Amino acid sequence: MISRTIPDTYKGYGDVRPTMNQTKSHTAQVGDLLDEDPIIDSLRKKGRTPIRYEELSQIIRASGLADGMRISFHHHLRLGDRVLQMVLEELMKMGFKDLTLCLSSVMGEACKAVLQAVETGVISMIETTGMKPPLSTAVQQATLGIPVVIRSHGGRARALMQEDISIQVAFIAASACDRRGNITGAVGPNRFGSIGYAIPDALRSEYVVVITDHEEESIPVSIPYQAIDGLLRVPSIGAKEGLSGGSIRRTKRPVEKLIARRAAEVIIASDLVRAEFSFQVGSGGISLEVSQILAEYLKKRDIKCSFISGGITEPLVKMHEEGLVERLYDVQSFDDAAAVSLSENKEHIEMSSSLYADPTNESCLAHRLDIMVLSATEVDLDFNVNSFTGTDGRILGALGGAPDTAAGARLTVVVLPSFRGRIPSICSSVRTVCTPGGTVDVVVTERGIAVNPLREDILSCLKTAGIPTLTMGELLEKVLGITGKPMSIARHAQLQGIVEYRDGTVIDTF
Amino acid sequence: MRTLLYTPANTPSMMIQAQVYGADAVIFDLEDAIAPDKKLEARILLAQMFEEWDFETTELIVRINGLDTPWWKEDLIALMGKRAFTVRVPMIETLEQVTLLDRFLNDLETERDMVVGSTRIHILIETPKGVVNAYSLAGASKRITALGFGAEDYCRATGIIRKGPPYTLDYVRSSLVNAAASYGLECHDCAWGFLEDRTGLEEEARRSRSLGFCGKSVIHPDQIEIVNRVFSPTEDEINWAERILSSLSGDVHTVSGQMIDAPVEAQARRILELHSIYTKQEE
Incomplete structure (x- = not known):
């Protein structure tokens, strides 16, 4: 049960359709894996010819941008991103007002720039997958008061592809372009790897602006020149050292390692780890640790995985290089090793967020996953998952691709410590529902494992393997026995934002 | 017991998680892990935890301070009677030390309406003199259920290089195993302090097992899986x-x-x- 009170309308967003209970969308892989994202071909058909500009203001003027329109950005440069800041500062100088900012996500210094743009009235609505302080803090203060829409990566891609939202200008950072204006993120001094979140933007925006700091004779083409309208060369698109900032690292925490070990045992017991299986691990040290335990298991059993998708890291690249994984489908490269691999390895394939997780894309890879391992801030008695806010309602993370992959994977395992500090992570009702419980199969903590009663098959596999399980109620009781029952924290009187489910309905508010 | 996990008795975040990693026993440490000015607060914390915490089936051990320090009696006074635990006492060398501890436990058990003799002892042998006296020490009290080896102090005293060739500690290890076996006691090997060297841990554990030890102290949860595996029947x-x-x-x-x-x-x-x-x- 999701059981949330959802308003009928939301300012700047319009009518709201509440999310009904959700179930799995898994579809078995049929035929060969795709060698290229089909959207790339659609981009070629746009038939544009990029015009080179000397000044950012010129390109903005040429874009036809006007007050009240929507602009978009992608966050592949992560903490190193300077493009978002550069553009917002220019828009402020040029006197733009009431723009809607549609982001794949935002973090680091760029959050300050967005906040300043909101405070000066340049931005009057934000659509994103996640955000960090000081922007998140300000959004949660009633004084800021602008509408905020949180979407998953697949939900954002769907909204664009289905033209639920229309973008006037997409600003795309590229680490390199060639003479014709083809672009990539995979080479150049500030390479960041996949440009996947920006690909639907390039297809659906009225005007596509590329900002780059490097030109080469020959580059791997991520977005072909025919989809680009204006191109600007700047001294630097970002700080390379920040590119892997905020990304995932193998954990050294004993509790997290224990959870990872247990999750791997669950996955192995599920009998899904066989030839040609596929998997994805979410952000977070526990998830990455699970992938490394699985890698050892694959080596010992001589099992080859067909593909890993999502955010790609060096350890996953290594698995591919060791012959454990046939293909890597990369929507976001979390470190330089992944970026290098993307440029050099033909089995490391760049994919758009639509191919990755868009529920209306018939090739959607999230729907072909066998196993998904997700991190969370909270899980409740109905297996609903919160990965966006803390128990106190503070924005901590992002939706990412969690709702998409949970719905798509044959087995979705949520990994989290049963409490953090003195705050239980298992609760009777999560503060913000991001991923509906109907799409979550197993919850693994250091204090016990709970299986969704909908998945009797998994329960039976674990029983056969001798892995003890608890009901979610028993797990909650056990955790509260340690932490005590926390007092509930009152919600803000004023609505701060809405969380849109991947199908365009609204699953919760915050 | 294959694994005995040392946990500082003044760090709640570690103490409440100590039981989940799969160690056969948890040793709450009041000795080396606790600075002199933190001894009191560690005792209070551990006593409160003993009263309130559900350790389920975890075997509990407390390493008290050495009998040559001003703290060991206070350690026992703070904890005895709160719940059952085994006393692990460091740097034991003489029969007089065992007798002193035995009598003090007798008195406390009587005073607190506990069954006299119910509190068990692990004695840690960490000095050349202790090794020489190991046989008599092992039989010095019916409370003693295990001997443990402390390598760091022993190496310091003898000049043996701790991470030297593996055979260098065979003599002392065999002596302790023999002494323990003479009285049907368990014998636990020393902890491995080189956390990044997992291969070294496994090699040392294998050697200890081949010499007759039943288990090994560990100082980090990451060491448990290796030690449990080595000391389990193949x-x-x-x-x-x-x-x-x-x-x-x-x-x-x-x-x-x-x-x-x-x-x-x-x-x-x-x-x-x-x-x-x-x-x-x-x-």
Whole structure:
């Protein structure tokens, strides 16, 4: 049960359709894996010819941008991103007002720039997958008061592809372009790897602006020149050292390692780890640790995985290089090793967020996953998952691709410590529902494992393997026995934002 | 016990998680891990935890401060009677020390309406003198259920390089195993302090097991899996034990060329018993 009170309308967003209970969308892989994202071909058909500009203001003027329109950005440069800041500062100088900012996500210094743009009235609505302080803090203060829409990566891609939202200008950072204006993120001094979140933007925006700091004779083409309208060369698109900032690292925490070990045992017991299986691990040290335990298991059993998708890291690249994984489908490269691999390895394939997780894309890879391992801030008695806010309602993370992959994977395992500090992570009702419980199969903590009663098959596999399980109620009781029952924290009187489910309905508010 | 996990007794975040990692016992440390000015607060914290915390089936051990310090009596006064635990006492060298501890425990047990003699002791042998006296020390009190080896102090005293060739500690290890076995006690090997060196840990654990130790102290949860594995009966050993026992019903007196007599039978039974205990624990 999701059981949330959802308003009928939301300012700047319009009518709201509440999310009904959700179930799995898994579809078995049929035929060969795709060698290229089909959207790339659609981009070629746009038939544009990029015009080179000397000044950012010129390109903005040429874009036809006007007050009240929507602009978009992608966050592949992560903490190193300077493009978002550069553009917002220019828009402020040029006197733009009431723009809607549609982001794949935002973090680091760029959050300050967005906040300043909101405070000066340049931005009057934000659509994103996640955000960090000081922007998140300000959004949660009633004084800021602008509408905020949180979407998953697949939900954002769907909204664009289905033209639920229309973008006037997409600003795309590229680490390199060639003479014709083809672009990539995979080479150049500030390479960041996949440009996947920006690909639907390039297809659906009225005007596509590329900002780059490097030109080469020959580059791997991520977005072909025919989809680009204006191109600007700047001294630097970002700080390379920040590119892997905020990304995932193998954990050294004993509790997290224990959870990872247990999750791997669950996955192995599920009998899904066989030839040609596929998997994805979410952000977070526990998830990455699970992938490394699985890698050892694959080596010992001589099992080859067909593909890993999502955010790609060096350890996953290594698995591919060791012959454990046939293909890597990369929507976001979390470190330089992944970026290098993307440029050099033909089995490391760049994919758009639509191919990755868009529920209306018939090739959607999230729907072909066998196993998904997700991190969370909270899980409740109905297996609903919160990965966006803390128990106190503070924005901590992002939706990412969690709702998409949970719905798509044959087995979705949520990994989290049963409490953090003195705050239980298992609760009777999560503060913000991001991923509906109907799409979550197993919850693994250091204090016990709970299986969704909908998945009797998994329960039976674990029983056969001798892995003890608890009901979610028993797990909650056990955790509260340690932490005590926390007092509930009152919600803000004023609505701060809405969380849109991947199908365009609204699953919760915050 | 295969693994005994040391946990500082003044760090709640570690203390409340200590029981989840799969160690056979948790040792709450009031000695080396706690600075002199933190001893009091550690005692108070541990006493409160003993009163309120559900340790489920975890075997509890407390390493108290040495008998040559001003703190050991206060350690026991703070904790005795709160719940059952084994006292691990460091740097034991003489019978007088064991007697002193034994009498103090007798008095506290009497004062607190506990069964006299119910508190068990692990003695830690960490000095050359302790090694020489190990046999007498092992039999010095009925409370003693295990001997433990402390390598760091022993190496310091003798000049042995701790991470030197593996045979350098064979003499002391064999001496302690022999002393413990003389009284039917468990013998626990020292902790491995080189956290990044997992290969070294496994090699040392294998050597200890081959010398007769039943387990090893660990100082980090990452070490538990390796030590539990090394000190658990292997698949080959279990198969061997099963073959031995199944042959007993017939007229066969040898299995794979090995003569079966009472000690062989006992060894086979012990392997299967340990396998059963550890399997249940891991469930």
